[in-house]
Each structure stands twice: as structure tokens, then as C-alpha cells.
Amino acid sequence: MSLQIYITFVYTNIVITYMDIERTIKSIHKMAITTKTVINMMYTSRYIEDAVMGILKPYDLTLQQYNVLRILRGQKGKPANLYTIQERMIDKSSNTTRLVDKLIKKGWVKRSVCEENRRKVEIIITTKGLEILKELDPLTEENNEKILKNLSEEQLVTLNNLLDTLRTT
Numbered sequence: 001m002s003l004q005i006y007i008t009f010v011y012t013n014i015v016i017t018y019m020d021i022e023r024t025i026k027s028i029h030k031m032a033i034t035t036k037t038v039i040n041m042m043y044t045s046r047y048i049e050d051a052v053m054g055i056l057k058p059y060d061l062t063l064q065q066y067n068v069l070r071i072l073r074g075q076k077g078k079p080a081n082l083y084t085i086q087e088r089m090i091d092k093s094s095n096t097t098r099l100v101d102k103l104i105k106k107g108w109v110k111r112s113v114c115e116e117n118r119r120k121v122e123i124i125i126t127t128k129g130l131e132i133l134k135e136l137d138p139l140t141e142e143n144n145e146k147i148l149k150n151l152s153e154e155q156l157v158t159l160n161n162l163l164d165t166l167r168t169t
Helices: 033-059 063-074 082-088 096-105 127-147 153-167
Strands: 109-113 121-125
Touching: 033 063, 033 127, 063 082, 063 096, 063 109, 063 121, 063 127, 082 096, 082 121, 096 109, 121 127
Parallel strands: none
Antiparallel strands: 109 121
16 A cells, blocks of 8 residues: 655745836936936935825925925924025925915914024924924825835835935035
8 A cells, every 4th residue: 555645836926026217217228327326216206206295285385395394393492594494405495485484374484583683583383383294294104104115124224324325425
């Protein structure tokens, strides 16, 4: 009497496809790695900006205005001047005065003249501005997680280190 054993193997292929930037933008030419990298970063930056703008649009808030509100919240109740806001802006080409004026009209920030130096204008976030950020915080964090869902924590650390290195002059 012989015992026969049958073993069945089921092969499962998990295929993860990445759309490389050349295919994404439908380039017909092979790019130098430096060109490909810069285009990829610009394209990805726009992708991220569009996703964030989708969160901000219902609040009638631009990326730059949102950035100003976050800078002012980071002051922890202390006023900031236009120069401080400008140097901390992500988009350095923004017209900070115009952005602050729009936020004042919305009641999210207020401007006052410094008592010690009458030439110095101080800007501070209002309670209403803090409330808008408090409402936006979970939405933007959820959006950030969604955008970065395909990267592990280790990959995120590496990406941040690479981007920091890139900007080192």
C-alpha cells in the first residue's frame, strides 16, 4: 500500500505598477536623470498643491493665506511683523501685505501699530482665525496621510532627508 500526497501550489503575483513621470507626461524622449528628477518634483509638487487646495477651497482660503494663518498660530499669541511672515512663507514670492489685508477682511487676523515703535506694524491671529485652523487641522492631516499612503515611515524620513539635502547650498 502506497501513500500518495498531492501538493498544490497557488502562485499569487502582486503587481504594483508605478507610472513613471515620462509616461505620466507622455514624453516621447528619454530624459536625462537630472531633468527627469526636476520635472518629477515639479509635477509632484503641483499634485500635492492641488490636493491641499481642494481642502481649502470651501473655506475661501488660498495656500498662501493658509500659510500666513499657520505662521501666525505658531507665534503662540505673540504678534509678527510683515518681514517675519515673509521670511517664513513657503511661497517667497507672495505679496504678504495683500495676503494679510484679505485675512483682515475675513476677520481671521488683525493688524495694529506697535506701541514702542509706531513705524512697526504687528499682525496677530484672531480667535476666529484659530477656529478655522482648528477645523482644518484634521482635514489637512487626513489629506496628507492620503497623499503619502504609499510611503512607509522609513521612506518618509528618507524623502525628507533627501529634500533637505537638495536645498542645502
